Amino acid sequence: MKTCLVVDDSSVIRKVARRVLEELDFEILEAEDGQQALDQCHLDMPEAILLDWNMPVMDGLEFLVQLRSSKNGDKPKVIFCTTENDISHIAQAVQAGADEYIMKPFDREILENKFQEVGLI
Secondary structure, eight states, X not given: OEEXXXXXXXXXXXXXXXXXXXXXXXXXXXXXXXXXXXXXXXXXXXXXXXXXXXXXXXXXXXXXXXXXXXXXXXXXXXXXXXXXOSHHHHHHHHHHTOSEEEESSOOHHHHHHXXXXXXXX
């Protein structure tokens, strides 16, 4: 079973993502901010990361930059999931190593399509 780390400071978003991704046969790990996510990745690198941008302690972009420069940090497929929808944010995310980008709010169909596009399902 593939593992997905859901990184979001909203417990509601984490719960919704967990429900959808478990139905798609993922084991789910959760983190409330980028630092918790980075610590989790150093313990056990997931195959996928669903990542929010705006979080306390360490935001999603900073997390992604640090992840991609760490050992095996190039392995997970990272899908940004955020309310930031302007082209500059999307460009920054892609330059930092994001594999895909989706907007909140999302539904099962959107998540499933993005995870298919990056080859996870």
